[in-house]
Amino acid sequence: MSSRSASPSSAPPSSGRITLREVARALGVSVATVSNAYNRPDQLSAALRERVLDTARTLGYGGPDPLARSLRRGRTGVIGVVYDAPLEYAFADPAAALFLGSLAQSLQAASLNLLLLASPGDPQTDPLAPVQGASVDGLIVYSAAQDSELLRAVLARSLPTVLVDQPVPVDQSVLGDQNGQPAQDHRAQTSGVQIDDAGGARLAAQHLIDLGHTHIGVLCLELGPRQGGGPVTPERERQVAYHPTAERLRGYREALAAGPSGTRLFLTEAERNTPSDGERCTLALLQSEPEITALLCMSDVLAQGALRAAHSLGLSVPQRLSVIGYDDLPGSADLKLTTVWQPTSEKGQQVGEAMLALLGGQIPPDVRLPTRLVVRGSTAARPKTGVQVNRLPSPP
Amino acid sequence: MSSRSASPSSAPPSSGRITLREVARALGVSVATVSNAYNRPDQLSAALRERVLDTARTLGYGGPDPLARSLRRGRTGVIGVVYDAPLEYAFADPAAALFLGSLAQSLQAASLNLLLLASPGDPQTDPLAPVQGASVDGLIVYSAAQDSELLRAVLARSLPTVLVDQPVPVDQSVLGDQNGQPAQDHRAQTSGVQIDDAGGARLAAQHLIDLGHTHIGVLCLELGPRQGGGPVTPERERQVAYHPTAERLRGYREALAAGPSGTRLFLTEAERNTPSDGERCTLALLQSEPEITALLCMSDVLAQGALRAAHSLGLSVPQRLSVIGYDDLPGSADLKLTTVWQPTSEKGQQVGEAMLALLGGQIPPDVRLPTRLVVRGSTAARPKTGVQVNRLPSPP
DNA sequence: CCGGGAATCTGAATCGTTTCAGATAACTGG
């Protein structure tokens, strides 16, 4: 009724996706006006705006292309989460899931979405490509080996970056371009959030020592990327690349050093952080070191496997074998697992807030969150008897 | 030594982020050449390419901007996953995590990354914004209420889309623009992957009926978005918006209809899919319907809560109370939970492959995967005695 | 010495927006 004009120019806009320009042309207005109809309603009359939106709908135009908009505006509304293992591992780990959940929540408040950036398992493709090619406003590194190419690639992007459970490297060491170029001070854009990994580990080991255990098995998380697991040689221990693993190990050793001199640690490395790997490691470890009466596990997930192994070996927990985990997952209380609690959700929130601060141009201070020992039913005093765990039934 | 020229034009490129153009200018070559140095090494001499890359490094240029590249190329390398609840829920649900993991894996093979698109819990912000504003090559809908705005927004983007556990709506009903505009045939870009939800549910209910149970409680997943939980009225049941919930309910009812006429179902709806909600619901349900001897749970997570509740009430499972779950999570075997297995990982893989096919211009057929009943130790015949579960101790 | 083909490199259009700096028109009060 009201609109008199409709199709002044009859230039065939052809097929394909409709653009702002075509809407503008169809109405005989400028593209700026159409853009304004979407982004700044106050810049045009309500009537015209209505007509624009109507025409857009009729033409099947779904609004400004997000990509072009991002390019022009300089912001994408996306934060990348870097994970240096195949992504399915991330989801398989409840602690990671919990962390990501709370991270996502705190970022969502600022309308930011998470882009999952994982190293492909496939050795064909370049593991750095995702990080280098991602359109993001910021990066969060959830786990990367110290001094790794991946970490370097992240910092090279000079984006706001938050490092989780990992120290922020000093400039020179990590960005050592042989040609002395300063390569931007990435430190100004980078912040760190960590937990007291070593402290928690120390408490755990101390607990076992206090209970009188002298032969303690340690189920380690991966020491470095893609290696394979198994007994840990001193040499391998020296090369530990993952910071949390290194710290927890350090904590264990510190407690040991402070305890009675006869106590010994038997290290084994899980190939992956899964219950079945924990189970496998436990079986192997107990087989080769039958005097072990307690297990320090670097995650509740591994501990769960240890419990399973103990069960299948007929070793009662905690009477014959004490088991202690790390993380304190939601399900661990049900298992009566003694473990080291860490504020996983709060960590996610802190990381989110640090990112928000960085995006806002501030430089938030590094955060360090506490850990705590939660004693439940999976630990007890070292069995009094002559400790003959020997002659294990071979696993079925 | 070799390079003779270095800085012909001395126009100050000023500060900020370095661009392709500035690298080109510094070298005195065209931008096309610099671009080719990165994207088509065969288009320039190795020597020049080396010089280009060197200069780029010196200047601190980190390679072509992903955003601009995506705009020009028309591909982003990102697939959006739409989840119509706050994201922290997604991560809290092991089944979702499992699914996402395998999905991510299958997409990673094609160098595609996952962008998590969740409805913000905050009612302030537009829940459609993430979907409308995401720069993606395709969308995967993990859970959305039927006929919802969200689903409409997804389809309106006319991108390759895969609907998970949800029927693909027919054109007209969902895209009914009042002005008869056809609005693109989105069906050609949309594919579906589902499981036999109803079938699995039927088996579960049948199992309980076969065991002689006549008063069966049902712990439902959310029937619709943001509601609140509690006993399910017939009216509410009619409005169930989530497809899996509807289907499972249908399966339960079908088995019931085929069984002895005295059997009754007592429905209650969990507010969220968490163990503690399952526990809460179970307590409430048993309180109000003490004759219940068996529980059908729509997820293993809820079942886990049910087990916890039973434990705290002193009801032994399965002697006094049978519990049956849905999903068959990795941890459920440990709990001896009888449950309905679904191929969660395969589902993720199928969804990934369907997306790949769509991106490749094909139209993959809809997929429907089977479910199976896994009988473990949490179900048994209905207790013979006069079933006096009455006089429950009030929860502490 | 010449025509033709390969090897290199460049100009300019394009991707689809946003936004700044006006231009035009309409209204205000004096």
Added chain:
DNA sequence: CCAGTTATCTGAAACGATTCAGATTCCCGG
């Protein structure tokens, strides 16, 4: 009726790349 606002709308320059269609140069056999 005019200067000064205010309300609307537009032109054109970014944003940072990719890519197609040449333009040059070089090399080679004839």
